[in-house]
Amino acid sequence: MVSTMNKELLERRYRVLGKSSPLFYDEPLQLVRGEGVWVHDADGRRFLDVYNNVPHVGHCHPRVVEALATQAATFNSHTRYLHENIVNYAERLTAKFDASLSMAMLTCTGSEANEVALRMARQHTGGQGIIVTNCGYHGNTEAVAELGLGFMPEAQTTQRVLGISPPCTYRGPAGLTEEQTADAYVAEVEQAIATFQQRGIGVAGILICPDFANEGLLFEPEGFLAKAVARVRDAGGLFIADEVQGGFGRTGRHWWSHQWSGVIPDIVTLGKPMGNGHPLAGVVARADLIEAFGEWGMYFNTFAGSPVSCAVGLAVLDVLEEENLLENAVSTGAYVAAGLRTLQDKYEIIGDVRDKGLFFAVELVEDRATKQPAAAQTSRLLNAMCEHGVLISRIGPHDNVLKMRPPMPFTREHADILLEALDDCLGEL
């Protein structure tokens, strides 16, 4: 699919960014234009974007672009001067959380937000140990890389991070009730706590994405999170919810994915969808944690919380509310999920379909009984979908889960295009 011009661009890119800078697809796409749920390549081809969650309210949303451009032309600065935007934004944002989560600290990236959360939890608890799942990903700084047990290098040697199996009702232990399944995963949390205590480093907290997004979009066995967090809190640790993927209404029913379980975190980290592509991220947490951390850590972030960033953040909240995008995530999400289950009836390779609002996971298996992951077919399917004009991706520890998270203004009309392309590509596999 790469045109001659693109090959030249690719060579130039290799020279100045290196070959290790990752690209999607066997034949990388050169995208040049976007609006709503659509993107266009340099040859004028249009693609339905069912992958990108960063342009949360739609590519190049005019309301967000206008807010960005107007504030950038008026004033921008760090936060050591007073400005209304950051105060308005932090008030609007924290109002969407439980009353105990009343303060915000803004950063530029999700990695920085998770850094703040880790430093805050370790400072507050005096402990070092952090519990994660075995195959999550939380960012690219050293301390945060330690959390990426599946593939980040620092995670291979760290003594202060321990992983539990991703709580999974599809691939979890067979023959148990849901409560027994939950307890089996809670036992892993207890084991991690005991190990940290044996190491003499204490427990700082449990840090998870409540959607288990990188793990393959999992539903917790009911009661798992409440029990796991209770054990961690008994050991002196905190609950950090990484909402970098699931936040801002992606899952439709709630603004934040931790609300599905009803367990209130001590610290929530935010990122990707927050600024619709503008580098805006942050932490919402208990006031005592933020005050103590700010004093202890002398925290200041040059670019974060600027008038421009906060104008963008406010515009994203406006659009989510005024265009009723959470309601849309529920209704369109249910429509897509029903279509995916129809495809599951038709194609044996679809082992499981999981959905939360406008977040979908379709697990491909060689055999429904053995659940052997169909990773090669998943890769072929992604590339075929791209040829068919639909962008999706894959996730999960076995690289066999289709990952679909379209921009939020995704309608039934778009869903039909997605489902038809999936039907075609599954038929050709």
Place this chain on the structure above:
Amino acid sequence: MVSTMNKELLERRYRVLGKSSPLFYDEPLQLVRGEGVWVHDADGRRFLDVYNNVPHVGHCHPRVVEALATQAATFNSHTRYLHENIVNYAERLTAKFDASLSMAMLTCTGSEANEVALRMARQHTGGQGIIVTNCGYHGNTEAVAELGLGFMPEAQTTQRVLGISPPCTYRGPAGLTEEQTADAYVAEVEQAIATFQQRGIGVAGILICPDFANEGLLFEPEGFLAKAVARVRDAGGLFIADEVQGGFGRTGRHWWSHQWSGVIPDIVTLGKPMGNGHPLAGVVARADLIEAFGEWGMYFNTFAGSPVSCAVGLAVLDVLEEENLLENAVSTGAYVAAGLRTLQDKYEIIGDVRDKGLFFAVELVEDRATKQPAAAQTSRLLNAMCEHGVLISRIGPHDNVLKMRPPMPFTREHADILLEALDDCLGEL
């Protein structure tokens, strides 16, 4: 100076951001508008900005705002699709460095850039030890906080960072030749290397701001850096130049502050002025280091290197070149420095004046012979300058150095306003 409305805003800010989120001045300013070297507060007062280096080519530069707005309305994305902007920008950027520094890796913040540099140096060398100065600051993530020996909490306990005295010809050892002074500081580097080797953790590198900006804008004793880097390289370490403050022509004579010494770094980190306030930062380094790090660390940064960020970065380079802002930094900088030295002749409290392009440090002392820092007077002077409509700040381990780094389109007319205000405020001290 805080109006009634500002007090209400300040209270609201305390409630959602906490009291530990830092603010400038005894009476915080509420700034609402900016253009060029001027900012305006909510009451319509105008201030000459002689502090902020982030709005590098001037507050709200129309060329930069236009590039931001146009690209944001067209397309924005991560870097896993091909796009011309990041390739064009990385080519333009790396072309301004020695040919050995041929690849770039973009991030959103200077902290992230220094994280990449540390991870890269530790991965490449197999060593852990990093040498810094005793009073630098390099960012706010955990690993980078370890470098902030003067006041960051993680730096108080780390075993893998050691500091040397900031090489200073004003406060350095008395009665030595410049070469002997350099050698005295080099001996501290040698001692740090020996300590790391005794600890069995090896040497990953020396990481310094070649302007020693946070140390008080120091000139190295000639030959210091060349010898120090040679010692570090002999021990297997790398030279990381933190150009987050001094880069992009701030010092006029060169694009990068490491060029004053002629010692070519292995890794250069970039930040603050790079995007004129847009969160744009990164690393320029040897190709082999970037390729190996990318493969090892699976490095990907969701927001960094986006078409929007790179459009902004390109516009900043355009303005720097087309408005001849480096030449202006040399000529206006010399004019300001001459004025500061005239003030030094008039006011006994000015112990030393140091300047590099449009970066100025004025060290206030109780007594020129003892050089006892005049920290309280420095604080009063800052606040008085603000009352006089001029924004400056202070730095240095003794909090007694006026820090002046205006946006680059700073002219003699602005210099006269600055010098007159300083004369008035010094007279009233």
